[in-house]
Amino acid sequence: MAKIVAIANQKGGVGKTTTAVNLSSCVAALGKRVLIVDLDPQGNTTTGYGIPKRSVELGTYEMLIGEASARQAIRKTEYRTDVIGSNTRLAGASLEMIDLPARESRLRKALAEVQKDYDFIFIDCPPSLDLLTLNGLSACDSVLIPVQCEYYALEGLSELISTLKTIRKKYNPYLDIEGVVFTMFSGRLNLTVQVVEQVQKYFGSKVYKTTIPRSIRISEAPSYGQPINFYEPKGKGSEAYMDLAIEFVKNNRPHEPAKRRGKGSSAPAEPKNALEEVKQGEV
Secondary structure, three states: OOOOEEEEOOOOOOOOOHHOOOHHEEEEEEEOOOEEEOOOOOOHHHHEEEEEHOOOOOHHHHHOOOOHHHHEEEEEEOEEEEOOOOHHHHHHHHHHHOOOHHHHHHHHHHHHOOOOOOOEEEOOOOOOOOOHHHHHHOOEEEEEEEOOOOOOHHHHHHHHHHHHHHHHHHHHOOOOEEEEEOOOOOOOOOOHHHHHHHHHHHHHHEEEEOOOOHHHHHHHHHHHHOOOHHHOOHHHHHHHHHHHHHHHHHHHOOOOOOOOOOOOOOOOOOOHHHHOOOOOOOO
């Protein structure tokens, strides 16, 4: 049964779609069965996998409004990753779903059909809080948060954590934080160091050790319709995303079965959700 991971940040320009495309491709390169869902009307994840947006006849839009099943919307790619694509039609889905039943959980119900066919399903959410993002966060098991190392990123992160707590309370009680990954990273800048320290202070072990550097090649790859590990397999950008994929898969290895408790031993404490562990107050 696939673990569903939403890649989300309400702030734009933080490398969210870039991370969605390249992480999913690198996880697939490690031998995992991977599906990525493009939930952004801009369709950048779709084109990032070499799929022209105009060619998407059945995609996320049709799946959400009930005109197609998830299985019908899946496109196979040459990059070992399956894609449910999107285009500008998806921009109208928020309005059309308002009067539909269970509007906030339509994506979760649609993906249930194919969840057993994959190890991981990634959802690339739009950089805003609307009904599309709400569907993505209601459908997922956890959220991966890309963070650019700049001051405004801290404000956006604080708003996102508040949003996640609200969604967990109202729509998805099992929602957890998968982790925080730093993008466009440059250790030579003082501001970068300050942002990293602040985020690590509040998220602790949830911060990925792997950071994604600034790279012209990473920026170029989407224009060729290729994930970075195919566009420049031995470049520093590809190596960084492969390291992130390895860390991601390692963090998601199935836990060993719990040993039977002997007489007199107490039950282990219930592990806290990462959202509960985040301290109150602004990040």
